[in-house]
Amino acid sequence: MIRRRRLLKVGLAAAAGLLLGGHTPYQQWVVYRRKHLLIGCHKADPRTYDLAKQTVALLTEHLPAAKARVARAPDAGRLASLLGTGQLDVSILDRADTAAMSQGLGAFAPYGQTALRVLIPLDDRILVARADFPVRYAWLLTGALAGTELAAAPDVAAEHGVPWHPGSVDFLQGRPEPGDD
Amino acid sequence: MGTAAVSLADTTEVKWQDTVTVAKTGTHCVDDPNCFNRYHPAIPPISRAKPGQMIVFQTRDALDSDLTLDSNADDLAAVDLNLVHPMTGPVHIEGAKRGDVLAITLVDIVPDEYGYTVIVPGFGFLRDIYTEPFLVNWKLSRTHAVSDQMPGVKVPYEAFMGSVGVLPGAPEVKDWLARETALGSAGGVALPPQPTGALPTAVCGPEGSNKTECLRTIPPRENGGNMDVQQMQIGTTLLLPCFIDGCGLFVGDVHYAQGDGEVSGTAIEMGAVVTVRTEIREGQAAVIKGPEVEGGPQIRNMEPTKFYQTIGLPLKQSGVVPTQYTYLESKKITDLSNLSEDLTLAARDALIKMIDYIQRKHGLSAEQAYILASVAVDLRVGQVVDVPNYIVTAVLKEDVFDE
Numbered sequence: 109m110i111r112r113r114r115l116l117k118v119g120l121a122a123a124a125g126l127l128l129g130g131h132t133p134y135q136q137w138v139v140y141r142r143k144h145l146l147i148g149c150h151k152a153d154p155r156t157y158d159l160a161k162q163t164v165a166l167l168t169e170h171l172p173a174a175k176a177r178v179a180r181a182p183d184a185g186r187l188a189s190l191l192g193t194g195q196l197d198v199s200i201l202d203r204a205d206t207a208a209m210s211q212g213l214g215a216f217a218p219y220g221q222t223a224l225r226v227l228i229p230l231d232d233r234i235l236v237a238r239a240d241f242p243v244r245y246a247w248l249l250t251g252a253l254a255g256t257e258l259a260a261a262p263d264v265a266a267e268h269g270v271p272w273h274p275g276s277v278d279f280l281q282g283r284p285e286p287g288d289d
Numbered sequence: 290m291g292t293a294a295v296s297l298a299d300t301t302e303v304k305w306q307d308t309v310t311v312a313k314t315g316t317h318c319v320d321d322p323n324c325f326n327r328y329h330p331a332i333p334p335i336s337r338a339k340p341g342q343m344i345v346f347q348t349r350d351a352l353d354s355d356l357t358l359d360s361n362a363d364d365l366a367a368v369d370l371n372l373v374h375p376m377t378g379p380v381h382i383e384g385a386k387r388g389d390v391l392a393i394t395l396v397d398i399v400p401d402e403y404g405y406t407v408i409v410p411g412f413g414f415l416r417d418i419y420t421e422p423f424l425v426n427w428k429l430s431r432t433h434a435v436s437d438q439m440p441g442v443k444v445p446y447e448a449f450m451g452s453v454g455v456l457p458g459a460p461e462v463k464d465w466l467a468r469e470t471a472l473g474s475a476g477g478v479a480l481p482p483q484p485t486g487a488l489p490t491a492v493c494g495p496e497g498s499n500k501t502e503c504l505r506t507i508p509p510r511e512n513g514g515n516m517d518v519q520q521m522q523i524g525t526t527l528l529l530p531c532f533i534d535g536c537g538l539f540v541g542d543v544h545y546a547q548g549d550g551e552v553s554g555t556a557i558e559m560g561a562v563v564t565v566r567t568e569i570r571e572g573q574a575a576v577i578k579g580p581e582v583e584g585g586p587q588i589r590n591m592e593p594t595k596f597y598q599t600i601g602l603p604l605k606q607s608g609v610v611p612t613q614y615t616y617l618e619s620k621k622i623t624d625l626s627n628l629s630e631d632l633t634l635a636a637r638d639a640l641i642k643m644i645d646y647i648q649r650k651h652g653l654s655a656e657q658a659y660i661l662a663s664v665a666v667d668l669r670v671g672q673v674v675d676v677p678n679y680i681v682t683a684v685l686k687e688d689v690f691d692e
Contacts, residue, residue: 140410140420146366157363179366182355189369193485196367 141195145249146179147235148187148199156200159230162258163200171252184209188219191238198227198237198249206234207269225273230258234268244286246275254280309338311377313347313560318375318488324349325376326486327493327503328512330458330533334381337535338567343396346540346563349375351451351555356405358426365407365422372486374506374515378539379456382567385536387458390573392583393538394526396564398448400429404545404559406660413554414640415659417612423656427545427557434545434557439657441691444546444664447591449521450563451544451556452506454513454580455529456537462502465510476616480505511579517556519547522587530574538567546664548686552640553663593686597646600671601639601681603631611637629677636668636681643683651690665689 147163149156160178167176179196181187184205190196191209201209208214212221223239228250235253237246250273253259264272264280278286311323318324323335338344350356353372356364385391408423410416427434433443457465466482473479484500487493493503509516513529521527529536540563547556605611607626613633614622628634643666647658662683671680 140366140422143410143420144366148367150367151364160363177366178363180361180363181367182364186355186367186369190367193369195369 143175144177145174145198146177146196148179148181148190148196150181150184150187152183153202153205153233156202156233159200159233159258163230163235163253166256166258167249167252170256171248174249174252183215185215185219188216188222191224192219192222194238197241198235200230200233200235202233203269206236210270224270225276226268226270227273227276228253228259228262229266229268236270237273239273241273241275243273243275243278246273247279247285248275250276250279251285306343307339307341308343308345309336309380310345311336311347311380313349313377318349318353318372319486321375323347323377325379325488325493325539326372326374326506327482327488328454328457328506328514329462329492329499329503330456330537331492331499332379332456332489332537334379334535334537336378337381337383338538339383340385340567340569342566344380344538344565344567346377346565348377348541348543348561348563350401350405350560351375351542351558354405356403356424356426358403358428360405360424360426362422362424365409365424369486374452374542375488376452376506376539376541379537380539381535382531382538382569383535385531385569386534386571387532388572388574389531389536390570390577391455391529391531391536391538392526392568392570393453393529394566394568395450395521395523396566397523397562398450398543398564399562400431400446400448400543400545401560402429403427404429404434404557405555406553406557406664407555408656408659409554413659413663414550414552414637416554418641419553419656419659421656423660425657425660427559429545429557429559439653439661441651442661442665442689443691444557444689447519447522447546448561449519449523449544449547450540451517451542451547451558452513452515453521453527453538453540453565454509454516455531455539456533457504457510457512458532461510461512461532462504465504466502469508476618478616480507509580513580515542516580517544517547517551518582519544519549519556519591520584520588521582522584522591525582525584525587528570528573528577528581528583530577530579531569538565540565548663548665549667549669550636550640551663552666552668553659555663557664593684593688595687597643597650597685597687599639599642599646599683601635601637601642601683602678603628603634604638604678605634627677630673630679631677632670632673632679632681635679636683639668639681639683640666643685647685661689 149160543561545557
């Protein structure tokens with residue numbers, strides 16, 4: 109794991125923004141969201157905020173190029189809006205919200221289906237990404253967090269309500285860092 | 290006087306005002322039929338009012354946000370920017386025709402109890418210097434705003450409508466889109482129509498009837514809109530040319546207080562209940578072609594009893610291009626250390642000096658000082674004749690400090 113993490117010192121610059129297709133009135137916000145990998149969480153589930161702060165601390169240590177920052181939404185519905193419009197790529201959710209958001213059910217119905225993929229389970233929550241999150245970035249993020257106190261021994265065979273991201277699977281199955289998508 | 294359990298009519302029950310209320314419903318603009326966030330003449334009125342009637346607009350904050358007193362910069366990063374700016378209306382003013390002027394007198398503003406001022410990454414006058422999000426939460430009353438993030442500061446209540454306007458007509462939409470498209474093509478900051486998140490959906494949304502023509506709310510134009518002019522205080526009268534029959538009056542983005550310049554990009558932003566009264570001035574659009582304001586002692590009443598002023602000159606480092614000039618791609622500007630007759634650069638110089646002063650004298654951080662400048666520092670033109678060095682000054686209302 110330590111050998112792999114050394115690889116994480118390179119790359120992921122601008123990881124946060126390359127997928128930003130969202131249209132904002134203030135175009136300049138895109139600059140910020142290109143500079144930083146935003147880790148979504150929400151107030152209605154304070155545990156996600158705690159985990160987001162810990163995740164950012166770990167990424168700052170192991171993957172500084174990501175320039176990770178916490179982005180706290182008021183509720184999971186806002187996260188669905190941000191993820192669905194490309195204003196956010198990565199978020200922490202509980203299992204129920206992950207499944208319901210991906211299917212556009214219940215409170216997530218107004219936002220439609222949001223295609224999500226598991227990057228890594230974090231304690232009792234899940235770090236998910238948009239389905240089009242680049243394979244290499246998923247590999248790097250999973251690699252930065254796997255083996256830490258938040259994700260001691262992730263099991264790629266475990267079910268989390270949505271599929272694993274292929275980049276995360278690659279890392280957890282020992283495959284080398286992929287090239288850019 | 291007695292102890293009767295049943296409340297009887299008292300003076301509160303005596304009414305004389307003829308009022309039309311445009312109510313706020315739902316959590317966000319998208320949930321509210323009385324709310325929209327683009328401009329187009331096809332947007333239907335949601336209410337009608339006669340000249341002289343009190344029109345009460347229940348408005349939302351500029352970001353249509355969920356921010357609260359315990360919000361922090363982490364919450365700012367998750368703001369959904371597709372929701373900017375929620376406007377309440379439009380209201381059809383009976384009898385008003387294209388070519389008339391609508392005189393809008395601001396009668397009252399009742400503030401929410403919460404407001405905020407933010408540094409938005411990539412936005413604001415010094416966006417090249419302040420690149421990280423920063424949030425100040427304000428507790429509001431009808432006298433002062435105070436904040437745990439701004440200890441020792443009390444900002445007086447000087448509320449106004451950050452955005453107020455009328456809908457454009459079809460010719461204006463065509464002309465304004467053309468000029469903004471040309472500016473955007475030249476590299477300037479001009480935002481084209483964007484159907485994503487646009488309201489009302491039926492007109493401006495992705496499948497809307499006029500989705501390629503709906504104007505964005507960020508730039509102020511001849512129809513008013515996001516003017517952010519603090520002198521439009523209670524008691525003043527805003528004059529706007531009317532571009533469609535009924536005008537299509539709207540209000541939103543109310544500011545509790547703001548300095549001239551709104552330098553961080555935001556004032557003390559809040560939701561509020563705004564009351565206005567209108568008057569039609571027939572045919573006056575022939576001479577009043579954009580927003581103009583009639584006022585009384587409001588400007589005098591906003592003046593501080595003590596102040597500190599920095600003097601800005603159009604100076605910069607050679608080899609540096611301030612953000613406002615990058616689209617010109619000018620080597621000439623890059624190499625110069627002194628620009629000619631340049632108010633923008635002079636304003637920047639004055640503001641940076643003022644932020645230095647606030648930090649030095651009052652012990653605030655750079656971010657706090659920038660925020661304070663946005664709500665309590667006025668950028669003022671000193672002179673526009675003494676070539677090449679036009680002067681802009683920054684005037685701090687020292688009254689905001691408790692001591």
